[in-house]
Amino acid sequence: MNTRKNICFIFFSLFCSIGYSQETNYDESKVPNFELPKVLLSKSGKDVSSVNDWENIRRPEVLKMFSEQMYGTVPETEVSVNFVVRKEINTALSGEATLKEIDMIFSSKNGRHKASLLLFIPNGVKGPVPMFLGLNFYGNHTVNPSLEISLHQSFARNNPNFYIFNNRVDDNSRGVRSSRWPVEYIIRQGYGLGVIYYGDLDPDFDDDFQNGLHPLFYKDGQSRPTEKEWGSIGLWSWGLSRALDYLETDVQVDEEKVIVFGHSRLGKTSLWTGVQDERFAAAISNDSGCGGAALSKREFGETLQVINNAFPHWFNDYFTRYNDQEEDLPFDQHMLISLMAPRPVYIASAQGDEWADPKGEYLSGYYAHPVYELYNIQSYNDPTPPEVNEARMSPGVSYHMRSGNHDVKQYDWVKYIEFADRFVR
Numbered sequence: 001m002n003t004r005k006n007i008c009f010i011f012f013s014l015f016c017s018i019g020y021s022q023e024t025n026y027d028e029s030k031v032p033n034f035e036l037p038k039v040l041l042s043k044s045g046k047d048v049s050s051v052n053d054w055e056n057i058r059r060p061e062v063l064k065m066f067s068e069q070m071y072g073t074v075p076e077t078e079v080s081v082n083f084v085v086r087k088e089i090n091t092a093l094s095g096e097a098t099l100k101e102i103d104m105i106f107s108s109k110n111g112r113h114k115a116s117l118l119l120f121i122p123n124g125v126k127g128p129v130p131m132f133l134g135l136n137f138y139g140n141h142t143v144n145p146s147l148e149i150s151l152h153q154s155f156a157r158n159n160p161n162f163y164i165f166n167n168r169v170d171d172n173s174r175g176v177r178s179s180r181w182p183v184e185y186i187i188r189q190g191y192g193l194g195v196i197y198y199g200d201l202d203p204d205f206d207d208d209f210q211n212g213l214h215p216l217f218y219k220d221g222q223s224r225p226t227e228k229e230w231g232s233i234g235l236w237s238w239g240l241s242r243a244l245d246y247l248e249t250d251v252q253v254d255e256e257k258v259i260v261f262g263h264s265r266l267g268k269t270s271l272w273t274g275v276q277d278e279r280f281a282a283a284i285s286n287d288s289g290c291g292g293a294a295l296s297k298r299e300f301g302e303t304l305q306v307i308n309n310a311f312p313h314w315f316n317d318y319f320t321r322y323n324d325q326e327e328d329l330p331f332d333q334h335m336l337i338s339l340m341a342p343r344p345v346y347i348a349s350a351q352g353d354e355w356a357d358p359k360g361e362y363l364s365g366y367y368a369h370p371v372y373e374l375y376n377i378q379s380y381n382d383p384t385p386p387e388v389n390e391a392r393m394s395p396g397v398s399y400h401m402r403s404g405n406h407d408v409k410q411y412d413w414v415k416y417i418e419f420a421d422r423f424v425r
């Protein structure tokens with residue numbers, strides 16, 4: 001190789017290694033022929049045709065595959081969680097809401113760690129309220145400009161647009177993400193909102209699992225998760241379930257009507273959370289893409305190799321064996337959606353978000369319909385997606401593709417409230 005070629009090669013490898021391969025496919029005609037594993041066929045070859053067989057044979061099998069081969073298993077180590085209501089202000093949002101901050105204190109023989117759960121509960125409503133619960137990317141204080149919200153001390157990704165430098169947040173980033181969290185609107189619809197900063201649970205960078213909550217779970221002599229144990233998505237999910245443990249104790253919250261919500265990597269997380277923890281009434285995945293709602297075998301937009309190279313800490317190590325080997329996967333994301341049945345799930349895409357493969361996101365919901373049908377629950381069974389900005393809602397899976405880009409917009413929340421109103425009221 002001459003020097004020029006050498007330099008080009010180095011740049012190309014660098015480009016690929018950060019995850020954005022030049023070969024990303026955005027051409028429908030180049031989607032490989034693939035066969036999806038049958039969600040209603042058990043490993044032993046039995047056709048699953050009853051709720052009983054689904055719940056006792058096939059569902060556990062499918063859940064185990066996702067757990068052992070993708071998101072990772074939860075270690076059995078004893079980690080205790082204590083909740084301390086640190087702040088309660090009933091005049092928040094100009095008197096419209098009660099704001100609470102709950103310290104979630106995690107401890108094991110390896111140490112202690114703290115995360116903060118922020119709640120907004122509408123005032124003046126009768127009885128316990130239904131809630132949306134989700135993780136956020138930069139801190140609870142970015143969700144709303146209220147000065148009452150405490151700043152976190154955890155690592156945050158630098159973002160000059162949000163005035164976040166040196167991986168620390170300060171007052172300048174208050175409310176910078178309020179467009180994604182229309183708190184006043186949600187409250188006025190009679191819903192509560194709970195959020196946790198995901199970096200309080202596990203900072204989102206690859207440090208071989210030395211920070212965040214992972215180390216609390218290590219057995220003596222262990223220094224990182226084993227091949228099948230969880231990565232960051234698994235841990236973020238676990239944190240959401242612990243928040244639900246708290247919500248079950250809060251008299252202002254209807255714990256049977258908690259909907260887990262997430263965007264993008266946190267939409268992958270909300271799906272995995274809803275699937276594992278059947279106490280959640282429903283799950284919403286906003287633009288979750290590869291490793292979330294999108295079918296991996298389509299290899300459209302982001303692929304497994306790309307995601308695992310760029311974010312080696314999200315899934316377990318076992319999952320890397322499917323890098324560029326999507327055809328070997330014994331499961332696909334339609335089976336993840338199926339695991340939500342009979343509970344409702346909402347999959348949302350954005351038209352400009354080809355990286356997340358909107359069609360693949362829609363189709364995973366489509367291929368989940370046989371499982372909802374076992375429960376006699378109607379779910380969309382049309383392989384053609386609805387028009388842009390036209391939601392297709394059903395008691396099983398609901399879907400919309402919003403115009404615009406990878407983001408959470410008011411339109412999305414209007415639809416999520418409409419969706420939730422159908423089963424919480």
Ligand code: GCU
Pocket residue numbers: 263264265266287288289290302307310355
């Ligand atoms: C990257 C990543 C996606 C992820 C997204 C996000 O684009 O490739 O898989 O969903 O980040 O979380 O914003």
